[in-house]
Amino acid sequence: MxxxxxxxxxxxxxxxxxxxxxxxxxxxxxxxxxxxxxxxxxxxxxxxxxxxxxxxxxxxxxxxxxxxxxxxxxxxxxxxxxxxxxxxxxxxxxxxxxxxxxxxxxxxxxxxxxxxxxxxxxxxxxxxxxxxxxxxxxxxASEELQQQYLAKLVTGEWTGTMNLTEPHAGTDLALLNTKAEPQDDGSYSITGNKIFITGGDHDWTDNVIHMVLARLPDAPKGVKGISLFLVPKFLLDDHGNPATANSLSVGSIEHKMGIKASPTCVMNYDGAKGFLVGEPHQGLACMFTMMNDARFQVGLQGLGAAEASYQGALAYARERLQSRAPQGIQQPNEKADPIIFQPDVARMLLTQKSLTEGCRALSLFYAKYMDRERANHEDQQAADVLQFLTPICKAFMTDMGLEVSSLGIQVLGGHGYIREWGMEQLMRDVRIAMLYEGTNGIQALDLIGRKLTRDGGKMLQSTYSAFAELVNDIHDGEHQSRAQALLDDWRASSADCLGMDAKDVAAAACDYLAFSAYSLLGVLWYSIADSANRTDNKVMAESKRKTCAFYEARILPRRDAHRIAFKAGADAILAVAGSEFDYL
Incomplete structure (x- = not known):
């Protein structure tokens, strides 16, 4: 491990x-x-x-x-x-x-x-x-619910869950069937089944607080008819302590490819007592408060797995002796050189390093704007930047996590495929991050469909301005000019999407998100390399400058392929239909 x-x-x-x-x-x-x-x-x-x-x-x-x-x-x-x-x-x-x-x-x-x-x-x-x-x-939540539940959730005395998905309703929550019947005491009786519920039950705390999407009897059809309910595992007594078991149960635990130590539960609600959170029929808006936070946090899962994989690959590459380096013998007292001196292994390690450290900077840049938004809810630029970057953070950082963890296995060769080395677990675990809290395809559609085209480019401009501040602070003239050109090119290519019809927008989505991510990470790397010139850690400074050069030469060109693809339109995608997929 x-x-x-x-x-x-x-x-x-x-x-x-x-x-x-x-x-x-x-x-x-x-x-x-x-x-x-x-x-x-x-x-x-x-x-x-x-x-x-x-x-x-x-x-x-x-x-x-x-x-x-x-x-x-x-x-x-x-x-x-x-x-x-x-x-x-x-x-x-x-x-x-x-x-x-x-x-x-x-x-x-x-x-x-x-x-x-x-x-x-x-x-x-x-x-x-x-x-x-x-x-x-x-x-x-109402003040009454906050007083009853919030402090114990904040401290961790109790834990919380998110209950959206049903067997027939995943991305399309308009198909959701769970029912909420009003009761005389102001509560609601919740009946239905939910799947893929992380932490649905466990042995950590004496209560679990479920946030459940359900429909009221008079609810309009579609997503506009969904409400959010707080449904505790145990109902509280007059002193606020868990007392009576609620009418809910765990039907089963999912058997998964990875994250095996996390209890992913099928939850059954059989007339469980629940309490309305927010206004009736506004549950999806309430749930998105949870989901947007969770989407960024899932991006951090991709980043976390990437860092762990890079560390494992780097340690192995320094110790594993195989052949001689093509640039000349590196350790003449050994029978062979460490594989870290092999150009292909160095390429894989630098791909891991440049993507991981670039995404770490993106996560902290995002956190900076979260600080700003929480400190001042009137800060519209901060709100715009967070909305625009959320699907990028979730999708790209998890795509990156899978790529980096796969490279980690490749660096170790056959040992990477063996469980005892621990590298394959990282890849199995991080694979889910591309799926839950909205698949990465859904994130891409959100970015180009809602955050770019439907918004008319306002969030795009706010995000451009935020990254432009980084560019303006770059001291090195060459790095600043490259960063500015990259940022301007990203904005211009993004603006080209504003005239696309719905079909072409959907076809362009994933490539546009990748194009944006590689572009913005490039801006971050120029900024990071410039800041490294003023740090006291000389080894780190040299490492950052050289990693920036690698990203520019070897990773940044990926954006050009994604730009060609997202501008190609939908015709080639939609041309194959029906039996043409399998000749039957």
């Missing part, structure tokens, strides 16, 4: 030298925070991730979850690690202070979340969805 080491030096560089965290906190009104405090919290998060959570990763994958007598049990050590997590306040990082949260900036929490995903993606999932539940309740 690869040994995970938190990339603290990279976090320190990105937060202090590139993101200029102290200046960011002053401008955002977060004057109680500074880089030194952020660095200390991130370092402590690294210790928890590496010492407590990471050692459970492979054993958890081997053991998996069990359902017996209606109760779900997670792998040995998972529940105790969660109790330590809660006791140390990690679950409360982002929660509001009035409900026992710490209200830390996202620029502090995001690095911790990335490290947890690298250490143990299965373990991280349940805490991730609890945070999303907290967001939805803060924004949409």
């Amino acid at each position: 690869p040994s995970y080491h938190a990339p603290l030096a990279d976090f320190q560089f990105l937060l202090r030298d590139w993101l200029k965290l102290d200046k960011h906190y002053q401008e955002t009104g977060l004057s109680d925070f500074d880089f030194e405090l952020a660095n200390e919290i991130v370092a402590q998060g690294a210790k928890f991730a590496t010492d407590v959570v990471a050692p459970l990763n492979r054993p958890g994958d081997e053991e998996g979850c069990k359902l017996k007598d209606g109760m779900v049990t997670t792998p040995q050590g998972f529940a105790s690690a969660y109790k330590e997590y809660v006791a140390n306040g990690w679950n409360a990082m982002l929660g509001p202070e009035e409900f026992e949260g710490q209200a830390l900036p996202y620029t502090i929490a995001v690095p911790v979340h990335e490290m947890l995903n690298s250490a143990n993606l299965s373990w991280r999932l349940t805490t991730m969805l609890t945070e999303s539940t907290v967001l939805a309740m803060c924004k949409h």
Whole structure:
């Protein structure tokens, strides 16, 4: 199993030298925070991730979850690690202070979340969805529900889930059938079946709070007739403690390709008591508060897996002796040279490194705008940037996670395919990230269909301006001119999509998202390389400059192929139909 080491030096560089965290906190009104405090919290998060959570990763994958007598049990050590997590306040990082949260900036929490995903993606999932539940309740739940449930969700005494999917209704929630019948006491009776429910039951806490989409009797057809309900596993007594079991149960645990240590449940609601969250028939808007947060967090899963895979591949490549390097003997006292000196292996490692570190910068750039949006809800640019980048972060960072974890297996050769080395688990685990919280194809349609064309380019302009600020801060004239040209070209090509019809938009979606991601990562890399010129860590500075050059020469050209593809129209895609697919 690869040994995970938190990339603290990279976090320190990105937060202090590139993101200029102290200046960011002053401008955002977060004057109680500074880089030194952020660095200390991130370092402590690294210790928890590496010492407590990471050692459970492979054993958890081997053991998996069990359902017996209606109760779900997670792998040995998972529940105790969660109790330590809660006791140390990690679950409360982002929660509001009035409900026992710490209200830390996202620029502090995001690095911790990335490290947890690298250490143990299965373990991280349940805490991730609890945070999303907290967001939805803060924004949409009544004061009474907040007083009853929110503090215990914030602290982690209870966990939360997201219940959308039904056997016949995945992406198309208009097909959703779960029913909600009003009761005389103001509650609702929830009846229906949900599938793919992460953390639907477990042995971590004494209550699980389900956020369930359902239809009221008078609901209009389609997505406009969906409402959101809070449905606890146990109903509360007069003192706010779990008491009576609600009428819900776990039908089964899904048997999955990966994330085997995460309980993915089929949930049955048989007249369970639920409570309306938000307004009737507005459930989808409420749920999107959860989903947009979860989509970015899923992007971090791709990033976390990529970092873990890169570390495993790098360690192996330094130790594995095979043949002599074509550029000349590197270790004359050995029978062969380490494979890291083979150009093809170096190519794979640098592909891993440039994509992983580029996406880490993207995640922190996103976190910066999350800080701004939370500090000032009137900051329209921040809101626009977050909306535009959310599908890019979710889709590209998970696509990248699969590519990087696949390369990790390739670097190890046959050993990468053997379970005991741990590299294949990373690939199995991260594969789901391209599917849940909206498949990456859906993310691409969201980006080009909603965030670009339907918006008329306003979010595009806000995002352009945000990246232009980075370009303006580049000192090196050559890097600045290349970054500006790249950014301008991205905006111009994006604007070409505004005149497309619905058919061509749908056909262009995935290639447009990839084109955008490679372009924006290129801008980030020019900015990162320039900031590296002013860091005290000379080895890192040289590494960043050379990795930027590799990205420019070897990865950035991918965008040109994606641009050709997204401008090609839909005809070639739709030309094949019916029996032409299989000649029958």
